Amino acid sequence: MPYECISGRSQVLLCNCKKLNQDLPNSFYPNQYDNLSNWKAHYETTGPEIWKDTEGTVTHFAAGVGTGGSMSGTAKYLKEQSEKVVSVGIDTYGSVFKKYKETGEFDENEVYPYLTEGIGEDILPKNVNFSVIDHFIKVTDKDAAVMTRRLAKEEGLFVGWSCGSAVHGALEYAKENLKKGDVMVILLPDHGTRYLGKVYNDDWMRNHGFLEDKAYGTARDIVSSRDVGYQLVVVKKTDKIKDAIALMNDKSVSQIPVMEDGQVIGSITDNKLLLKIIENPALKDATVDQVMEDSMHFVALDSTLDVLSSMVEREKAVLVRDELHRVHIITKHDILAAITK
Numbered sequence: 147m148p149y150e151c152i153s154g155r156s157q158v159l160l161c162n163c164k165k166l167n168q169d170l171p172n173s174f175y176p177n178q179y180d181n182l183s184n185w186k187a188h189y190e191t192t193g194p195e196i197w198k199d200t201e202g203t204v205t206h207f208a209a210g211v212g213t214g215g216s217m218s219g220t221a222k223y224l225k226e227q228s229e230k231v232v233s234v235g236i237d238t239y240g241s242v243f244k245k246y247k248e249t250g251e252f253d254e255n256e257v258y259p260y261l262t263e264g265i266g267e268d269i270l271p272k273n274v275n276f277s278v279i280d281h282f283i284k285v286t287d288k289d290a291a292v293m294t295r296r297l298a299k300e301e302g303l304f305v306g307w308s309c310g311s312a313v314h315g316a317l318e319y320a321k322e323n324l325k326k327g328d329v330m331v332i333l334l335p336d337h338g339t340r341y342l343g344k345v346y347n348d349d350w351m352r353n354h355g356f357l358e359d360k361a362y363g364t365a366r367d368i369v370s371s372r373d374v375g376y377q378l379v380v381v382k383k384t385d386k387i388k389d390a391i392a393l394m395n396d397k398s399v400s401q402i403p404v405m406e407d408g409q410v411i412g413s414i415t416d417n418k419l420l421l422k423i424i425e426n427p428a429l430k431d432a433t434v435d436q437v438m439e440d441s442m443h444f445v446a447l448d449s450t451l452d453v454l455s456s457m458v459e460r461e462k463a464v465l466v467r468d469e470l471h472r473v474h475i476i477t478k479h480d481i482l483a484a485i486t487k
């Protein structure tokens with residue numbers, strides 16, 4: 147039976163579950179996102195278990211954040227035992243958590259499809275208690291998948307994909323921040339059997355560009371081949387449309403991000419502009435906000451070119467931040483040029 151819902155992955159899921167619960171007599175809706183028994187269970191069990199097993203020596207706790215229950219409950223308990231405990235939430239590219247923690251802004255531009263299962267969200271579940279999560283680290287699908295396989299091969303831990311995310315992200319954090327004597331506990335919540343056809347399958351890994359033997363490069367290769375003086379062509383929403391068109395011609399670009407206060411808030415593309423101006427020629431004297439479209443999506447710097455090409459095929463160009471936090475645009479032409487180099 148079809149259950150019509152609004153857009154967004156978790157939103158769709160929540161909608162479907164709610165509706166099923168309403169329609170089916172005697173049904174129970176656990177609602178792991180917003181049912182606060184979720185974090186409380188971890189406060190009462192996972193936290194005390196870690197405290198007891200480390201004999202109170204734990205200094206850092208890292209875990210993937212999906213509903214937020216395991217991180218929030220465990221971190222709250224551990225922080226109550228020792229103020230020194232630092233918690234590190236592991237997030238995905240394509241999820242809103244990290245930016246929300248760092249800026250307080252729920253940025254829909256951060257949301258795009260990703261593959262890692264169980265962590266990252268396009269909503270803010272009630273079980274995510276941001277006040278007990280000190281830092282968020284984002285991990286790409288590829289880094290998580292590669293680490294999941296390493297855990298099986300090198301540590302004998304047959305765990306799930308989000309466990310690879312948790313370990314990769316925790317190690318990234320540890321490299322910069324841990325000192326001798328610190329004790330970091332990483333929560334691995336999932337076993338590997340569900341991923342036999344995915345991260346544990348070489349063909350699947352190869353098809354997704356996750357195995358090193360694939361000759362494709364990454365967004366990083368495109369970005370680092372650009373001049374040191376690279377500057378993204380941008381417009382403001384208050385700019386005149388005719389000036390934006392002149393800029394497109396001058397710079398020979400077909401799409402431009404719209405920026406405000408250092409943030410990308412939308413985009414304009416020549417295709418849509420043309421259609422709108424043909425419909426209403428007076429628009430050329432209006433301002434960019436009259437024709438602004440959704441922003442391009444941000445991708446991770448180590449997204450492989452085959453993954454990028456499937457994104458730009460479906461949508462517009464993508465954006466990426468380099469190591470100096472400058473925003474770059476990557477178009478179909480950039481990917482083609484990099485692949486055929």
Ligand SMILES: Cc1ncc(COP(=O)(O)O)c(C=O)c1O
Pocket residue numbers: 210211212213214215216217263264265306308309335336
């Ligand atoms: C495989 C997997 N990893 C990680 C998580 C994240 O845990 P939490 O929902 O407690 O944030 C989940 C959540 O369901 C999951 O299914």
